[in-house]
Amino acid sequence: AQKITQTQPGMFVQEKEAVTLDCTYDTSDPSYGLFWYKQPSSGEMIFLIYQGSYDQQNATEGRYSLNFQKARKSANLVISASQLGDSAMYFCAMRLFFSGSARQLTFGSGTQLTVLP
Amino acid sequence: DTEVTQTPKHLVMGMTNKKSLKCEQHMGHRAMYWYKQKAKKPPELMFVYSYEKLSINESVPSRFSPECPNSSLLNLHLHALQPEDSALYLCASSQERGRETQYFGPGTRLLVL
Numbered sequence: 476a477q478k479i480t481q482t483q484p485g486m487f488v489q490e491k492e493a494v495t496l497d498c499t500y501d502t503s504d505p506s507y508g509l510f511w512y513k514q515p516s517s518g519e520m521i522f523l524i525y526q527g528s529y530d531q532q533n534a535t536e537g538r539y540s541l542n543f544q545k546a547r548k549s550a551n552l553v554i555s556a557s558q559l560g561d562s563a564m565y566f567c568a569m570r571l572f573f574s575g576s577a578r579q580l581t582f583g584s585g586t587q588l589t590v591l592p
Numbered sequence: 593d594t595e596v597t598q599t600p601k602h603l604v605m606g607m608t609n610k611k612s613l614k615c616e617q618h619m620g621h622r623a624m625y626w627y628k629q630k631a632k633k634p635p636e637l638m639f640v641y642s643y644e645k646l647s648i649n650e651s652v653p654s655r656f657s658p659e660c661p662n663s664s665l666l667n668l669h670l671h672a673l674q675p676e677d678s679a680l681y682l683c684a685s686s687q688e689r690g691r692e693t694q695y696f697g698p699g700t701r702l703l704v705l
Contacts, residue, residue: 508691508692510693510694512696517698518680518682518698518699518701519696519697519698519699520635520682520684520696521696522693522694522695522696525691525693527691564632566634566635568634570692579637579640579648580637580694582634582635583634584633584634585632585633585634587632
């Protein structure tokens with residue numbers, strides 16, 4: 476069975492600095508996708524970035540980049556130039572592509588990020 | 593456009609009430625999902641619809657009844673809920689192939705008294 480681990484329950488970062496949110500995963504399937512979502516206090520889960528297991532390059536989307544280390548089974552999210560609006564809960568999630576439960580996302584426990592002015 | 597809408601935003605109901613949550617997407621997605629999320633926890637999958645057919649039911653109590661009237665709409669009918677059912681209910685949708693990135697709605701905050 477697949478598992479996602481986020482070891483940082485809470486993180487603080489100064490405005491305009493970069494921050495890395497950790498995510499490790501465990502699966503024996505070779506084909507999978509990794510997702511990061513942001514959830515502000517309003518509740519909506521906002522999709523940020525995706526990395527496929529066969530992607531050669533690390534994914535980037537604006538200020539978000541994903542540091543994908545396949546051998547270490549880690550998919551850390553890097554947020555550059557933090558803004559106050561980045562304060563939120565961040566979830567790492569994984570989906571297997573070849574499985575009877577292919578529709579299901581497995582979520583980590585989340586990291587609460589607070590950006591300080 | 594990656595918008596999924598949900599109504600109502602907030603709902604308070606008694607344990608004997610019947611209510612419904614609604615979800616709509618116009619992205620042409622053929623997979624739709626219901627999640628339940630407790631505070632400070634990740635979302636828990638409840639149901640998955642694929643091409644308007646229920647494909648996954650994660651052992652959810654029968655007091656929750658999903659319905660997919662068409663490819664754009666997803667309902668969750670609630671009846672005889674318990675206080676422990678109070679949570680944020682999230683709807684999501686995705687394409688049926690490729691990355692299948694799930695796009696979420698803003699959620700309905702449900703309080704059962």
